[in-house]
Amino acid sequence: MPEALYQQTATELQQGLQEGAFKSVDIVRSLLERIDAVDGDIGAYLHIDKADALAQAEAADARRAGGKALSDWDGVPISLKDAIAVKGQPLTCASRMLENFVSPYDSTVASKLKDAGCVLLGRLNMDEFAMGSSTENSAVKPTLNPWNKECIPGGSSGGSAASVAALECPWSLGSDTGGSIRQPASHCGVVGIKPTYGRVSRWGLAAFASSLDQIGPLARSVEDAAALLELISGKDNRDSTSVPEPVPAFRKALGQPVKGLKVGLPKQYFDNSEGLDPEVREAVMAAARHFESEGCELVEVDLPHADLAVPVYYIVATAEASSNLGRYDGVRYGYRSANASDAIDLYYKSRGEGFGEEVKRRIMLGTYVLSSGYYDAYYLKAQKARSLIRSDFAKAFEQVDVLLAPTAPTPAFRRGENTEDPLAMYLADIFTIPANLAGIPGISLPCGFSKSGLPIGFQLLGKSFDEASLLRFASNFEAAHSFARQSPEL
Amino acid sequence: MEYEAVIGLEVHVQLKTESKMFTTARQGFGASPNTYTDPVIMGLPGALPVMNLQAIEQSVRVGLICDSEIPEFCKWDRKNYFYPDSAKNYQITQYDQPICVGGELEVELTGPSRNVMGEHRKVKLTRAHLEEDVGKLTHFERDSLVDYNRAGTPLLEIVTEPDIRSSEEAVAFLQSLRMHLTAAGISDCDMEKGQMRCDANVSLRPKGSDVLNTRTEMKNLNSISGVKNAIESEIRRQYRVYQKGGTIVQETRRWDADSGMTQSMRGKEDAHDYRYFPDxxxxxxxxxxxxxxxxxxxxxxxxFDQQRRYQEQYDFPYTLTSVICFDFELSRFFETAMASYGKNPKALANYIANDLQRERAQSEQDGLLPIIDVKMQPAQLADLVRLVDEGVVAKHNAREVFIEMFNTGRDPEPIIKEKGLADDGDDGDLEAICKDAIAGNAKAAEEFRGGQAKAINSFMGPIMKASKGKANPQKVREMLEKLLSE
Known part of the structure; x- marks a missing residue:
């Protein structure tokens, strides 16, 4: 048992609360002290209301003392990516556009966490409007990788991953549109799950690309990630794209044997020359060999349209984003330019001044691909290619139970390395994007360190709504390798 | 050269639903500004639309009324444009897979006189698609204000083929649409409240030709007379352009009811690229x-099916069907009364078309007393008709009973008793009075016996006078016929 409360996993905290070993306010104080100590460097948090966090914890303690705990998790703190609405808390998407915006309503995931009694501790940094792979696109500040402050933490949920890795919260929520949970989880050495599209309600998640976005957990153990997924999953009448699929007790999948199951290795993910780092390749192959030693059969599988994923993604995601971000115009809320001469100018200037470079780049791309005369050549064709990618996966899952692949082609790159080269940055998501296009679930978990001491992650991809299989494999791997419980020296 | 007009209408109809098209916020007219809103209507970050099933059903019903095809699938698209009337800066609509495809609506053109039925024809529809209404902007000298109460109201856009040939036909189409939609409870279609709005596409072509010439689109037609006047004004304008050898430019024109003119709003080259894509x-x-x-x-x-049925089944004249059938509240009143006493449809219809309408007009300063405020219930009127038929009250006394029923909502029988209007059924008395009358007019008696049936009417006045109005005309008639044939 670790000595300080901030070092404990959510499951450990929950047990301690139930045993009366400590109180929620003790946890929150411990975390606030930790954040004070390390976040000046890391920059994972955008906003914390300490008094409010302590008040939430006191309320949780009072409930528990009165025998009226809302759930096992009553009093356990969590922090959310700053794209997920919590009533009365800032919702900035790390953008100047929303720098003073406070959400007047709760996202469905926030409601569910409140119903369970969780303390909603603070708001986590991200790439502006979730557009980026390094959290360098935050309009507020960059987040640094806790393992090496010269490196990026990944993105766009960089704050969500770094805060968990740096022991600034036991677990967190991020969102994954093209890898934005899995890639930073991989770079920060934590566990991250992108659930099946439709598994978790998007109500209250500021949209980037509606057909790809999915909220998911980041944690320091597979068990925590499974528990958090249970807390947030389920059909929601406020989100038409959420699916009425029963939510299994995901933690029951933990520890289930994997012997005799088939693990697919997509050859395109290992063979290609897209700059798969040899150290990453070696660590991921070692993970594959682990499953072989556990009695799994390794099967090479073909995903013939894998090379289409990045171009398809940057058409579909930008098209949807160009429309989704139309609402940020300075008319009703958010940043409004003081220099506008008339109504049209107000749109131009508010959006021109309020959005950062990457957001504007993607809005322009998306506007272009939807334009009259280009729609068929880009958007329509991309949708067709998307269904080819989807059917590639469907065929693969006829042969195997899960797919195993690197999460990112390299360990965390150095800050500023790709900021001048958007295409290089886009390729950071080459292995994560296909799961979003296909809507299937994925989990990233750590499988080693590079020689320079940076975490390396691998991902498991599964059939739609079969997160349980992913958790089964992940817990099997974690039992033999506790990389996620290692913490950086800070 | 003789020209004919080619007209197509785009009619926007607000559907009657509890809540808005894509959220649970209330919808309705007249609330204080920006109160019927929520995160979806205000376009807040993270808000998502959820479809209103009631609006889907209302739209399908429109399609069924118009014999449209209802495809098994329809879908939602985003129409992207920047304007403060839409908080999201896109409107959710149906671009290429609408809820209703094709169809036609029967209309009745104005007849040669009020009492004569006009020509019926069917106007072909292209489609009807469902979308969300936008907010309302009010412009001032320096500022503009926006009210999002209307934003998100379910709006069905019904598009006709260029199948209309005159402003009268356009008006007839709108009237028919309004009659059918109000009767089915789909919309109140009140143009003053913006519940029904109309754009008209107008072009001219040589009469008899089947070419489609360049058209202009007229917007802002917010009343029936606005539609009529705008179309007529635009036909005249295009006619003058052609007469001078000019060409019509494809453009959108705004109807200005005050000047009675249309003005160019924007040309084809200014058309937006809405970047439609599936939502x-x-x-x-x-x-x-x-x-x-x-x-x-x-x-x-x-x-119009009901109108034909009343004509055939009940032998109603046009003057009766045009009042009863063209007003769903009256036809519902009639049908309900018929369900309780169905033996004398014509008497019932006449009470409704004449007495009820007259009394409603007299109890309201301006227009008619709303039917919901009429105290007399259909079954009570049916009772009155039955009592007349059964001879309990004389027909000519029934009017007084009717007025009392209308004013108080009481049943007819106690009123008849109180007022002493019951036919006392004393045939001895009646026989004596009739005999006196015959004796007093030997000439008429002679004429009747000679085969002139109408001569019997000459006795009616004196008999009514002698009975102080209590005699039942039908009984009097029977008595006279009996006495005269003795």
């Missing part, structure tokens, strides 16, 4: 055939 927040809508059929089964009878 990823909403699933395509599947309409099971059983659902469509159950909606069809619940539809009220179509107005």
């Amino acid at each position: 990823p927040d909403l699933m395509p809508v599947r309409l099971p055939r059983e659902k469509v059929e159950s909606l069809r089964a619940e539809l009220p009878e179509r107005v």
